[in-house]
Amino acid sequence: MEDVLDEIVSSEDLQKFERVFHEQLHQGNVSHKAQFEYAWCLVRSKYPTDIRKGILLLKELFNSHPEGKRDYLFYLAIGNARIKEYNKALHYVKSFLEIEPANQQVLALERQINKRMEKEGLIGMAVAGGAVLALGGLVGLGIALASKK
């Protein structure tokens, strides 16, 4: 394991926090704590469906419990990165850094996400996409100029 994105929750832990969450759900009163603990385990699962479920729970918390926002943003970034939704992950990282620009833990996560994108060839694609756009811009400009004559 090289970084936090490699870490996988044990199935005992996942089950333990799932049980608490479901008990509270059954009683119709889920605490922020139980939902966060369960979501924190879900986004570290090896199964993408679990991770997606964790992301939904975190989004819900993000909208309903402002005091925990930085925790939720951080794990939303981790969850999205782990299902390779890198652009979403970076979006959460950026939102976090707008509030705490020097946070080492989040800057490290940003570096890891970029490293993965690079490894998977996604940065190259983004650059190529950018070049195409730039070229398109020039052509557009050319046409605009041409039509002025």
Added chain:
Amino acid sequence: MTSGPYNYSYIFKYIIIGDMGVGKSCLLHQFTDKKFMADCPHTIGVEFGTRIIEVAGQKIKLQIWDTAGQERFRAVTRSYYRGAAGALMVYDITRRSTYNHLSSWLTDTRNLTNPSTVIFLIGNKSDLDAQRDVTYEEAKQFADENGLMFVEASAKTGQNVEEAFLETAKKIYQSIQDGRLDLNAAESGVQHKPASPGRPLAAPPSSRDNCAC
């Protein structure tokens, strides 16, 4: 590296625990980046860091989990104790309450780790001697009574930070040598990385032996 796919022969897992604000994250960064962060924000959940060190001529990779001290993270951070070969338990020498909570941190550690886990007590912020609230002698006695290793350190000046991480590793390495730590136990917190690809463990000789993979 000529010796194989890894440039280290062991991985040791560490955890850093203790009350919020005692300087756990600063100790981690001082050890991994040799930097002090004056305005370290509160850790979210757990933070991870690594560094390769050398003990008795062996390269060892330390995988360090720095846990957030707040109560709301406690239930989940407890699961990081499992399989820790070393536990750095930190208090702040200028805040007595952080020292008073040590017995609860120690109980958790003892309950959740295994008997061979090395527990190292760190009295951090030794640079703030003028504001000292816990004497060295008192903490030393607590450490001795509980069989813990102990130093006072400063994440700010770097004093004794290397020592704490390295002495813990030496003690773990010693336990391996003495056979007190079972490398095959799932939760020993130590992984051995056989360094010579020419001699796969317990595998019959085959043509694949010459493969460079």
